[in-house]
Amino acid sequence: MSEAKGVEAVERALSILDCFEPDTTELSLAEIARHTGLYKSTILRLAVSLERFGYLVRGEGSRFRVGPTAWRLGANYRQSFDLAAVIRPQLKQLSEATNETASFYVKEGRHRVCLFRHEPPRAIRHTIQEGVSLPLVQGASGKILQIFAKIQQDYGTEEDARVRSCGIAISMGERDVEVAAIATPILSTSGGLVGALAVSGLITRFGPDRQEEMTILLKDYRKALEKMIIC
Incomplete structure (x- = not known):
């Protein structure tokens, strides 16, 4: 099915609004x-x-900032926000793109809990039940949850620093000798840890080339999710 066409002028206007990030409150015309x-x-x-519809405000020196309409829409989004409604469609797409199990984990004390997951239709796959509690000390998602839950940016081992820097953790047969996983953190707009997004499957399917491919996909899905998650 061909991709639906949008309205070019609307997309250009939205691209202007998309320039504003939490740490970028004002932008010049040149920026x-x-x-x-x-x-x-x-x-x-x-x-x-x-400006007419309140999405932008032009200040002194022709510098622009986000207007009150964007704030109102953001407030409406926060009130109606449903984490499952955001995460589940992305897990389905990620699972279909990799043909592996896609999961979302959260930290609960010294354990990680599989909050949501989507499994591929293939016969041999990594099966994980929603709600299952697993040790934090094993698996890629456990590494991510431990490392990104730490307040101190420089706290931990050299491996912790590497994972924090690249935003990716890989485990090969740690909890189950036949299973491999790759995970990345999902952070809120304020920088707090929301959970870990992971892809897992048979270890023989996680060679270097596939690891690279799935790492790229995970980073893309992380970027998309972090734009949608408000908490």
Whole structure:
């Protein structure tokens, strides 16, 4: 099925709003142009409409900031936010993309709990039940939950520092000698740990090339989820 076409002008306007991050409260016209690749004249025309509907506010020196309408929509999103409704579709897509089991774990004391998961239709797969509690000290998702739950950025071993730096942990037969897993953290907009996103399957299917492929996919899905999760 072909991808549905959008409205170019709307997508350009949304690309302007997409420039603003939690640590970027104001942007100049030149900065927006650099981020979006749009001509300054195009940005100014779109900004008129965005200002009119309260999505942008133009301050002194032609610097722009997010307007009250965006805040109102964000407040509505927070009130209606359902973690399962956000996580489950992404797990399904990740599982289909890798043909492996995709799971989301949270930290509970010294254990990790599989909150959500989606398994592929293939006959030989890693089966994990939602709600199962596993040790934190074993598995890729356990490493992620331990390391990213630590407050001190420099706390831990050299391996901890490497995992924190690259945002990826890999385990090969740690909890089950036949199972491998790759995991990445999911962080909230404030930087707090929400959980760990993981792909797991038969260890023989997790060679170097597949590890690289799944690492790229995990990072893509992490980026998408962190834009949607508000907590």
